[in-house]
Every structure is written in C-alpha cells, then in structure tokens.
Amino acid sequence: MQVRLIEGVHEAGKQVLKVYQEDFEVETKADESPLTAADMASHHALVALLEEVSPGVPVLSEESDEVSFATRQQWRRYWLIDPLDGTKEFVSKNGEFTLNVALVEEGVPVFGIVHAPVLDATWWGQQGLGAYKIDAKRKRAIQVRQLPDPELAPWKVVGSRRHGAEAFETFCAELPHHERVSMGSSLKLCLVAEGQADLYPRLAPTSEWDTAAAQAVVTAAGGEVLDAHTLEPLRCNQQDSVLNPWFLVCGQRDERWEKALRASVKR
Numbered sequence: 001m002q003v004r005l006i007e008g009v010h011e012a013g014k015q016v017l018k019v020y021q022e023d024f025e026v027e028t029k030a031d032e033s034p035l036t037a038a039d040m041a042s043h044h045a046l047v048a049l050l051e052e053v054s055p056g057v058p059v060l061s062e063e064s065d066e067v068s069f070a071t072r073q074q075w076r077r078y079w080l081i082d083p084l085d086g087t088k089e090f091v092s093k094n095g096e097f098t099l100n101v102a103l104v105e106e107g108v109p110v111f112g113i114v115h116a117p118v119l120d121a122t123w124w125g126q127q128g129l130g131a132y133k134i135d136a137k138r139k140r141a142i143q144v145r146q147l148p149d150p151e152l153a154p155w156k157v158v159g160s161r162r163h164g165a166e167a168f169e170t171f172c173a174e175l176p177h178h179e180r181v182s183m184g185s186s187l188k189l190c191l192v193a194e195g196q197a198d199l200y201p202r203l204a205p206t207s208e209w210d211t212a213a214a215q216a217v218v219t220a221a222g223g224e225v226l227d228a229h230t231l232e233p234l235r236c237n238q239q240d241s242v243l244n245p246w247f248l249v250c251g252q253r254d255e256r257w258e259k260a261l262r263a264s265v266k267r
C-alpha cells in the first residue's frame, strides 16, 4: 500500500508543479489564508487516490467542507490531508511547500507521507516500520539525532519564516548555544526527523492537517511532537476545533529546552 500511496502523492505533486511553473491566481479564503488552483488540484488528486486505496475510510482535507465533531468522533481511523502546506511559500516561489497525507488511528498519526515537489524529496514514516527519505530516486532510513553538547556543536533550532516570532525569540533567548534555521511548511518537522535540526518550537497556531503526516514521520524516526503546555504527544480529533495547541518537536527530551519552553509559553 505504501508504494501506491507514495506514487500517488508524487502524481499529485506533478499537478502542483504544473501550476507552480505557470502564472496562477491567488484567492483569499475566509480565514485570510491564500488559495491557488494547485491546492485544489492536489486536494482532488489525493482524495481520489485515498478512495482508490482504501474505499470507505473517511478523508478529511484542509480543502474539504467542514465535518462536524459529532461525525468525526465516530471515526476510529481516517485520512487527514493538507494538499498544499506552505501556500505562502508556493506563492512566493521559494519551493518550501509540501503535500501531506496522514493516517490517524484513535487520534494517533500512525502513518504519514510528506512530499516537497520542488525539492524532489519525500519523507514517510509508519509506526513500527521506521522513517525514510526518498530523494533523487534514493531511499534511506532516517532518524532523529542525539542532542549534541552545545559547547561542542550548537543545537539547531528550526522556526517558521512567517509565524510566532515573539515567543520563538523568548524560547531561543533561554537556550544554550544554538543556531537557527528558517523553513516553510511541514518541512520543519522533517528536518528534525532526519537529524538536520534538534528542535522546532511552534508557538503559534496550526491545524491538525498541518502536522499529522509529519508527526508520523517524526515519531517513526524516534522523535516526539509534544503539546508545549503538557509535554504530552499531540493527538488529532479530540475536540470540536481542529486547531493544534502550541507544540514542540524534538529528537529527545532535555531539561534545558523544557526550561526555555516554560519561559516562552504563557500558562
């Protein structure tokens, strides 16, 4: 099943690239976020793919009509997709956008694919099977890295290009020696999954479809995606709202970043 899914996500990625390479119009959604023909082409391609691969399993997409919590609560497993995460990066043409497909079971993202068509890179992970990166037609296993001694090698902290700057600054001010990297979309979580970054504090809003696929990759790679208040793993489909709490992605827990988090998260 993974092979067909990855192939299908790549096909959807090609449709996204076709729009990317042409002149496209940008609409503004009710929540002021941008929407392009690429978001919708990817949405339709991914929904068709998932209906083909697993008929009867519900699909919730950022671009679907809203589904009531009363209905969603009945779903033991469902597909959760963000057809184009990082639409602002897409519009500004920096390549840092992704297609995201997650399988959620009992609130836990157990399988996920994140695909970045411009970077020609795909990350996928599955509970019990590990995490992998495919680029330039090469597939390799990935895992989070051990936090280095910051005196010897700076911690690498990844942040959004556009969101949550103030709390991010407070967090970083409390950290030992570190370097920062900016990145768009769910690629930030993938950097932690493959050991290119140690921490991604997301101290700003996101929705469950923004994170579920990459959370599956991070956890399969040995890391965690934790609620910034409780330090419990993020779970999907637990409440009416599809908004995530503020969260932090890490390879491993450490008292030094937990202290920085307490300083930057209002309780």
Ligand SMILES: Nc1ncnc2c1ncn2[C@@H]1O[C@H](COP(=O)(O)O)[C@@H](OP(=O)(O)O)[C@H]1O
Pocket (backbone or CB within 6 Å): 033, 062, 082, 084, 085, 086, 087, 088, 159, 160, 161, 162, 163, 183, 184, 185, 186, 205, 206, 207, 210, 243
């Ligand atoms: N106020 C808000 N509420 C919910 N999600 C928000 C938000 N502001 C930004 N986001 C989410 O953050 C994502 C982009 O994050 P980043 O800038 O770090 O890449 C957006 O994904 P989309 O591009 O899929 O809309 C959007 O879902």
Ligand SMILES: [Mg+2]
Pocket (backbone or CB within 6 Å): 062, 082, 084, 085, 086, 209, 210
């Ligand atoms: Mg998104």
